Amino acid sequence: MHFLRHSVPYALALIAIATVWQIAVWVSQANVAILPPPLLTLATLWELIANGELAKHTLASLSRVVSAWGLSVIIAVPLGLVMARSKTVERLLDPVIELFRPISPLAWIPLAILWFGIGETGKIFIIFIATFFPIVLNTVSGVKSVDPVLIRAGQVLGCTNEATLFWRVILPAAMPTIIVGLRIAFGTGWAAIIAAELVAAQSGLGYLIADGMEILRSDLVLAGMIAIGVLGVLIDSIFRLLGNRYDWGAG
Amino acid sequence: MRENSHSKSIEVSNLSMTFRSDDGTSVNALAPTNLEIEPGQFVAIVGPSGCGKSTLLNILAGFLTPSDGQASIGNEAVAGPSIDHGVVFQDYALFPWLTVLDNVAFGLKSQGIGSSERKEIAMRFLDVVSLRDFADKRPRELSGGMKQRAAIARTFATNPSVILMDEPFGALDALTRRFLQQQLLKIWSESRKTVLFITHSVQEAVFLADRIIVMTARPGRIKSDFLIELDHPRDFSSDSFRKIEKNVFDSLDEELAKTFGLAGNQLQGD
Numbered sequence: 001m002h003f004l005r006h007s008v009p010y011a012l013a014l015i016a017i018a019t020v021w022q023i024a025v026w027v028s029q030a031n032v033a034i035l036p037p038p039l040l041t042l043a044t045l046w047e048l049i050a051n052g053e054l055a056k057h058t059l060a061s062l063s064r065v066v067s068a069w070g071l072s073v074i075i076a077v078p079l080g081l082v083m084a085r086s087k088t089v090e091r092l093l094d095p096v097i098e099l100f101r102p103i104s105p106l107a108w109i110p111l112a113i114l115w116f117g118i119g120e121t122g123k124i125f126i127i128f129i130a131t132f133f134p135i136v137l138n139t140v141s142g143v144k145s146v147d148p149v150l151i152r153a154g155q156v157l158g159c160t161n162e163a164t165l166f167w168r169v170i171l172p173a174a175m176p177t178i179i180v181g182l183r184i185a186f187g188t189g190w191a192a193i194i195a196a197e198l199v200a201a202q203s204g205l206g207y208l209i210a211d212g213m214e215i216l217r218s219d220l221v222l223a224g225m226i227a228i229g230v231l232g233v234l235i236d237s238i239f240r241l242l243g244n245r246y247d248w249g250a251g
Numbered sequence: 252m253r254e255n256s257h258s259k260s261i262e263v264s265n266l267s268m269t270f271r272s273d274d275g276t277s278v279n280a281l282a283p284t285n286l287e288i289e290p291g292q293f294v295a296i297v298g299p300s301g302c303g304k305s306t307l308l309n310i311l312a313g314f315l316t317p318s319d320g321q322a323s324i325g326n327e328a329v330a331g332p333s334i335d336h337g338v339v340f341q342d343y344a345l346f347p348w349l350t351v352l353d354n355v356a357f358g359l360k361s362q363g364i365g366s367s368e369r370k371e372i373a374m375r376f377l378d379v380v381s382l383r384d385f386a387d388k389r390p391r392e393l394s395g396g397m398k399q400r401a402a403i404a405r406t407f408a409t410n411p412s413v414i415l416m417d418e419p420f421g422a423l424d425a426l427t428r429r430f431l432q433q434q435l436l437k438i439w440s441e442s443r444k445t446v447l448f449i450t451h452s453v454q455e456a457v458f459l460a461d462r463i464i465v466m467t468a469r470p471g472r473i474k475s476d477f478l479i480e481l482d483h484p485r486d487f488s489s490d491s492f493r494k495i496e497k498n499v500f501d502s503l504d505e506e507l508a509k510t511f512g513l514a515g516n517q518l519q520g521d
């Protein structure tokens with residue numbers, strides 16, 4: 001029931017998009033190679049599902065995003081925690097982060113190729129850049145907004161050193177905000193796979209799309225785009241479910 | 252309630268506090284204050300708002316360092332927050348991610364008590380505040396009064412030698428407040444901890460305390476000190492209760508007059 005209620009808006013959105021798309025096809029009279037009709041695209045998508053291609057490419061992309069995101073979690077969460085607890089570290093790192101943040105992951109492609117070549121590392125690096133900032137920033141804000149009275153309560157209940165206070169009070173109190181950061185980061189990382197797989201990839205949804213363009217198969221391009229959109233929504237809802245478990249409201 | 256229940260004295264000597272902000276302004280929150288509280292005594296502090304009551308309590312809790320003077324608990328200078336000096340906060344300060352039971356057991360874990368014993372002790376204290384059935388709930392599922400009962404159980408469970416309470420019932424409605432006053436007396440009478448209890452309700456102070464201290468308007472110092480020797484449970488409507496209440500009000504009125512800029516001499520002094 002719950003699932004149904006949430007799916008209805010998405011189903012309506014899909015119907016609306018398909019309708020506008022079909023009208024555009026009729027009005028423009030465009031070549032099938034340039035703008036295929038929705039039904040043809042759907043057939044292509046089905047074919048990709050049936051022959052296992054879609055699963056293969058999805059898995060390739062997903063494993064890149066998971067590795068890059070995981071790396072970000074390992075580096076950005078502790079960094080955010082330290083920044084939030086130490087004024088000095090924050091003053092040092094905040095300007096650095098603010099300067100790097102506006103630079104799109106796309107802008108890192110040339111350097112990624114120069115530094116890491118055209119293998120996996122460069123691709124993971126680009127996605128890493130995309131996932132890093134939301135995690136750091138949410139971790140910092142999560143820790144900073146912990147209610148000071150909870151910290152005092154922790155102290156008079158025996159968390160007298162910084163480490164115990166941290167594990168027993170600060171981290172759990174900041175968890176809901178940190179999880180929001182993890183969710184946003186997975187989203188930005190997922191969106192960055194096209195950029196990452198644009199260069200010399202042999203697999204992945206980004207490769208599928210780039211390849212579709214090369215061989216003038218817009219239906220492949222669009223099928224890849226649809227897969228990215230739908231999977232993005234699915235992954236996001238998994239994170240939301242996880243987030244709900246940490247949504248304990250106010251004390 | 253726990254074995255070797257103990258309580259300690261509180262000594263405050265020449266304690267004062269001036270808050271200085273970065274822009275050079277300063278607020279003199281507490282004038283040099285002297286105070287001695289015997290072990291096991293239940294002391295209420297009343298005074299106009301902003302007179303430095305919370306400042307005094309926060310210094311005793313170890314949250315603030317005084318500008319001058321000394322605060323000791325059991326003849327030991329307060330050096331910082333400690334599990335031996337329990338605090339009950341006005342806004343409960345329960346940990347929202349823990350169940351009620353785990354909140355009450357939180358301090359017991361710090362004390363190195365094993366998990367089954369923790370649970371047993373926490374349950375016992377939840378019983379005292381009639382919250383046994385809510386042990387597995389999250390704080391957000393509780394009403395304000397229930398939250399504060401859980402917070403009181405959490406503090407008493409760790410068997411501190413002093414308990415500091417800053418307007419703990421200030422956010423509760425009058426009926427809930429009465430119930431909690433009774434529950435506090437119940438849990439207190441089983442352990443006889445030294446309690447310092449800040450309130451803005453004179454009636455509450457007379458109902459609960461062995462001793463009431465009235466503070467002056469800011470910068471606060473001790474203005475008067477009343478010993479209350481009525482037996483519990485106390486009757487709000489008895490003559491002796493009302494007489495003490497009136498004495499405390501009279502002392503307080505002068506300070507309120509100062510706070511609100513009225514002519515103090517128009518009110519009867521103590």
Ligand SMILES: Nc1ncnc2c1ncn2[C@@H]1O[C@H](COP(=O)(O)OP(=O)(O)O)[C@@H](O)[C@H]1O
Binds near residue numbers: 278279298302305306
């Ligand atoms: N951290 C602080 N910085 C500056 N001024 C403060 C601070 N804490 C309290 N004060 C001021 O000190 C005075 C006493 O405050 P407080 O002890 O909270 O009063 P009470 O609890 O009696 O209402 C007030 O004027 C308050 O504004």
Ligand SMILES: [Mg+2]
Binds near residue numbers: 305306417
């Ligand atoms: Mg106060």
